[in-house]
Amino acid sequence: MKILIIEDELDLLQEIKGFLEKEGFVCETAQDYLSADEKIWIYHYDIAIVDITLPGGSGLQLIEKLKQIHPDTGILIVSAKNSLDDKLTGLDIGADDYITKPFHLAELNSRIKSVLRRRKFEGAPEIVFNEIVIQPEDGSVKVNNTKLILTKKEYELLIFFIANKNRLLTKESIAEHLWGDNIDLADNFDFIYTHINNLRKKIFRCGGNDYIQNVYGMGYKFTDL
Amino acid sequence: MKLLNKINIRYLLFSLGVLIILGIAINFVLFYIISEELDEKLLNIQKRVTAQIKDEKFIPVIKPYIEVVEVADRQERSYFSDTIIENLHENEWEEFRQLISIKTINGKTFKIIVRESKLESDELFESIALIIFLTFIVLVFILFVVNSRIAKSVWLPFYNNLKLVTNFSLNDLSPLHLKPTNIKEFNELNNVIFSLTEKVISDYKSVKQFSENASHEIQTPLTIISAKLESLINSNGLNAEQLEKVKSIYSSVHRLSKLNKSLLLLTKIENKQFKDVEEISIRKVIEEKLIEFQELISLGNLKLETSLNEDILMVISPLLADILINNLISNSINHNKEKGKIKIEIKERQLSISNSGDAILSNSGNIFNRFYKDNPSSKSVGLGLAIVKKICDTHNIKITYSFKENKHFFLLDL
Numbered sequence: 001m002k003i004l005i006i007e008d009e010l011d012l013l014q015e016i017k018g019f020l021e022k023e024g025f026v027c028e029t030a031q032d033y034l035s036a037d038e039k040i041w042i043y044h045y046d047i048a049i050v051d052i053t054l055p056g057g058s059g060l061q062l063i064e065k066l067k068q069i070h071p072d073t074g075i076l077i078v079s080a081k082n083s084l085d086d087k088l089t090g091l092d093i094g095a096d097d098y099i100t101k102p103f104h105l106a107e108l109n110s111r112i113k114s115v116l117r118r119r120k121f122e123g124a125p126e127i128v129f130n131e132i133v134i135q136p137e138d139g140s141v142k143v144n145n146t147k148l149i150l151t152k153k154e155y156e157l158l159i160f161f162i163a164n165k166n167r168l169l170t171k172e173s174i175a176e177h178l179w180g181d182n183i184d185l186a187d188n189f190d191f192i193y194t195h196i197n198n199l200r201k202k203i204f205r206c207g208g209n210d211y212i213q214n215v216y217g218m219g220y221k222f223t224d225l
Numbered sequence: 226m227k228l229l230n231k232i233n234i235r236y237l238l239f240s241l242g243v244l245i246i247l248g249i250a251i252n253f254v255l256f257y258i259i260s261e262e263l264d265e266k267l268l269n270i271q272k273r274v275t276a277q278i279k280d281e282k283f284i285p286v287i288k289p290y291i292e293v294v295e296v297a298d299r300q301e302r303s304y305f306s307d308t309i310i311e312n313l314h315e316n317e318w319e320e321f322r323q324l325i326s327i328k329t330i331n332g333k334t335f336k337i338i339v340r341e342s343k344l345e346s347d348e349l350f351e352s353i354a355l356i357i358f359l360t361f362i363v364l365v366f367i368l369f370v371v372n373s374r375i376a377k378s379v380w381l382p383f384y385n386n387l388k389l390v391t392n393f394s395l396n397d398l399s400p401l402h403l404k405p406t407n408i409k410e411f412n413e414l415n416n417v418i419f420s421l422t423e424k425v426i427s428d429y430k431s432v433k434q435f436s437e438n439a440s441h442e443i444q445t446p447l448t449i450i451s452a453k454l455e456s457l458i459n460s461n462g463l464n465a466e467q468l469e470k471v472k473s474i475y476s477s478v479h480r481l482s483k484l485n486k487s488l489l490l491l492t493k494i495e496n497k498q499f500k501d502v503e504e505i506s507i508r509k510v511i512e513e514k515l516i517e518f519q520e521l522i523s524l525g526n527l528k529l530e531t532s533l534n535e536d537i538l539m540v541i542s543p544l545l546a547d548i549l550i551n552n553l554i555s556n557s558i559n560h561n562k563e564k565g566k567i568k569i570e571i572k573e574r575q576l577s578i579s580n581s582g583d584a585i586l587s588n589s590g591n592i593f594n595r596f597y598k599d600n601p602s603s604k605s606v607g608l609g610l611a612i613v614k615k616i617c618d619t620h621n622i623k624i625t626y627s628f629k630e631n632k633h634f635f636l637l638d639l
Contacts, residue, residue, distance in 0.1 A: 009445050015452040080444040088501075102448035102482040105455050153520060168458050172479045179517070191524050216465065218458065218472045 001116065002026045004045040006036040006062065007078065008054050016049065019105045020112070033057030040066050046120065047074040047112055050095070052086060060089060067094040074115040078103070104173035110163040129162045130224065131208050143206035153178055154199045161212065161222035170219040196220060229376050236372060240365045251357055259346045260322075264305055267324040270339045271303075278337075279330050289321065292338040299334050302327050310340070319344060382406035390418060395429050396495070433492070440489045447482045454478065480606065487608040490548070491595070494615045499542035507576060507639065508536040510550045511569060521558050522567065532570040537639045541620055549616045552609040553578050553635055560599070560633065568632075576637040585628035592626050 003025045007013040010031065017027045028043070030036035033056035040048075040062065048066060052059035063075055075095040079086055087098045096115045099108060117125050117136055127134040133142045139155060141148040150158065160177050161169070171189040178195075200212055213221045274291055277283055284293045289310050303326035312319050320343040327336050386403040393401055400423035403415040454475045457463065463471065493499065511533060515522075522529050539546065557567045557580035565581030591597045593614035596607040617624040623638040 009449060011449045012445060012452060015449060015456065019452070019456060080441050100486075101444040102451050105452050151520070168455075170455070170458070170475060170479075172476065173455075191521050194524050195520070216468055216472070218468070218475075 001046045002028070002044070003112070004028050004030065004036070004039060004043075004048045006030045006049065006054065006059065007051045008032060009051075016105065016108065019109065023109060025112075031055075033062065036062055037065065040069060044070055045073050047076065047115060049076045049078055049108075049112075052077060052079045052081070052090070060086075060093065063090065063095055064093050072119065074112075074119040076108075076111060076115060078108075104170070104176065106160070106164045106167060106169050106173045107177055110160050110177065113163045114159075127159065127162055129165065129211075132158075132162070132203070134159065134162070143203055143208040146206040148202055148206055150199070150202065153195055154202070157195055157199055161220075165222045165224070168215050168219050168221050172219075174219065228380065229373065232376060233369065233373060236369060237365075240369075244361060244365070247361070248354075248358065252354065255350055255353055259350050263322050263341055263343070263346050264324070267305070267322060267339050267341055270341075271324050271326055271337055274337055274339065275326075275328055275330060278335065282331070284335075290340050292340075294336050296327065296334050296336045298327060299329060300327060301329060307343075308340070320347075322346075379408065382408065382411055386411070386415060386418075393422060395426065398426055398430065400426055433496070437489070437492050437496075440485055440492070443485050444482070447478060447485065450478050451475070451482065484606050484608070487606055487612065491608065491612055491615055494545065494612065494619055497619060499545050502540050502542050504538050505541050505543055505546045506536055506538055507546070507550070508533050508571060510546050511554075511571075514547075514550050514554050515569075518554055518558060521555075525558060525561060526564045527558065527561055528564070528566045530566065530568040532568075532572070535571045535573070537571060537574055537576065539620075539639055545616050545620075549613055552613045556580075556609055556613075556635075557633075566632075574639050576639055577634060579632045579634045581631060582628065582633045583631065586633075589626060589628065593624075 001024070003020055005013055005016050005020075005027055007016065007029070008031050013029050013031065017029055020027050028039060028045070030039055033054045036050075036054070037057075048062075050059040050062055054062075059077065059079075063077070066073055066075060071094075075097075077087075077090045077095045077098045078101065079090075079098065080101045090098050096118070097111050099111055114136075117127075125136070127136060131144045134140070136159070141150055141155065141158065156178055157174070160174065171192055174192050175189060178192075196212055200210055204210055209225055211222050211225065213223060215221050270291070274285060274293065277285055278293065285291055286293060303324065305322065305324050308321050308323050309318050310321055311317070321340045322343055323338055323340040325336065325338050327334065329335075382404060389401060389403055400420075401418055403418060405412055405415065454471060457471055458468070458475070511531075515529070515531070541549075554567075554569075557578055560582065561567065561580045562582065566579075567581075568577070568579045570577045586592060586599045588597070588599075592599075593610050595611040597610070598607045614624060616622075617637065625634075625636045627634045627636070
């Protein structure tokens with residue numbers, strides 16, 4: 001899988017690149033409008049991560065071009081502006097998702113995977129993790145072929161974990177993934193613990209393994225045993 | 226004190242002073258004129274009496290007006306004096322002016338006394354004084370009325386413009402164009418106010434621009450810090466103590482970015498940047514939010530009571546409606562008691578959200594202020610209700626907080 005990251009902040013660019021390479025993606029980068037434009041013309045990418053404010057031009061223009069040249073490339077907008085107008089314009093001209101700075105890398109990763117699933121597998125790939133099989137199309141989950149009944153939040157949590165397996169997910173990033181960033185729940189992360197415990201129990205009851213580890217009270221890690 | 230009243234009171238006081246001084250002066254002049262008149266009249270009568278005695282040898286006597294007696298003293302003289310004589314018919318004392326003259330006529334010396342009652346001249350004096358006084362009062366009154374009328378019409382543009390200045394709000398972002406008048410001083414004032422408001426607005430805009438830009442610019446470095454910390458956390462090379470420090474940095478950065486996002490949101494609501502309004506069913510928003518919050522509600526062992534038989538339709542941005550309801554409900558969950566209650570009710574265009582609590586907040590007047598926290602140790606950002614208030618203010622919703630029967634109430638008149 002090949003990803004183009006268009007971001008003018010070098011530090012952030014390198015961080016995203018490093019993170020995604022660890023996830024097994026091949027990454028190319030562009031720091032301004034012109035070099036991004038050039039790369040779009042020459043190469044073909046599965047996913048493009050586009051910052052809207054770029055030196056030399058607007059990311060929105062890049063998206064329009066990309067849509068013409070390679071309509072099958074998935075597009076994820078990254079913006080410092082939490083502006084609904086920008087978001088709607090972006091999605092209107094063909095972007096797949098919109099993420100606002102500051103974001104968690106795990107969240108970015110999960111969004112990329114979700115875009116990839118929808119684009120590359122026509123929306124019907126199975127997510128398989130050992131004995132756990134998820135059908136994102138209808139939201140069903142099976143463990144050892146036994147159907148698992150999960151609440152909406154538990155389901156989202158499981159997908160988020162599997163997208164970011166073997167990584168420590170902080171409580172903050174989990175909370176934001178599940179509840180969005182408008183929620184002001186202060187220092188109360190107990191509810192995450194409850195959800196995780198319920199999820200654990202449900203998988204365990206169907207004969208699945210307990211893959212979720214608590215790490216130093218900082219967060220959780222979903223690891224293959 | 227109103228300017229017009231002040232002018233009127235000054236005017237009246239001044240008129241009163243003039244009235245008193247003039248009154249005294251007129252009194253003296255009038256008195257003098259009338260006395261002179263009386264003396265001249267007495268002199269005339271005395272001349273006629275003298276002539277009659279001389280020509281006709283007839284000595285007229287009409288008591289008490291004319292009295293003639295022969296005297297031995299031959300020294301001729303003549304003088305005026307005042308006297309009081311009893312009126313025998315009416316048994317009253319009457320004031321008289323008299324002219325006493327000693328004259329030698331045809332070889333005989335007479336003392337001729339002519340008198341005139343002062344009663345008549347006193348009456349004359351009184352009526353003239355009254356007429357003058359009344360004329361003066363009427364004049365003052367008419368001038369007062371005319372003056373007030375003129376002042377009112379002259380000051381009218383001033384009062385109109387004053388109203389405009391009072392209603393001036395920085396949020397309108399337009400300098401005050403006051404109505405021009407034909408009075409030079411007022412126009413000068415208007416021009417000064419115009420340039421003043423223009424300057425204030427441009428300063429306000431640049432300050433606002435600055436804080437908005439600053440907030441936006443902070444987003445990217447925050448993302449970088451948080452991304453680097455996440456990779457540090459995942460690097461496996463840290464010992465427990467280092468990890469503990471990274472954890473604390475990470476949660477602080479997280480708080481900072483939440484704070485920044487909330488402040489940006491507040492600024493955007495203030496700037497009315499949410500223009501994509503729709504007709505929103507408040508009941509629907511509440512129902513959606515309650516599904517999202519159901520786990521949190523059951524986690525706190527909270528009892529939820531809803532009475533949503535009525536609905537309120539509102540023209541508002543869907544995002545803001547969502548944030549409004551979201552913040553109110555999450556507030557009622559966060560600040561509830563263990564096994565407490567939440568009640569949400571819509572009744573006659575009024576939305577009421579209440580939750581259990583122990584006591585009224587210590588500073589309940591500041592509950593909607595930015596960064597207000599009832600519990601200072603709470604890690605909450607303290608902007609949730611400030612955002613609620615800002616949304617209410619920009620949409621003409623009246624929101625009130627009260628504490629009754631061990632419950633915190635938020636009432637919204639939608």
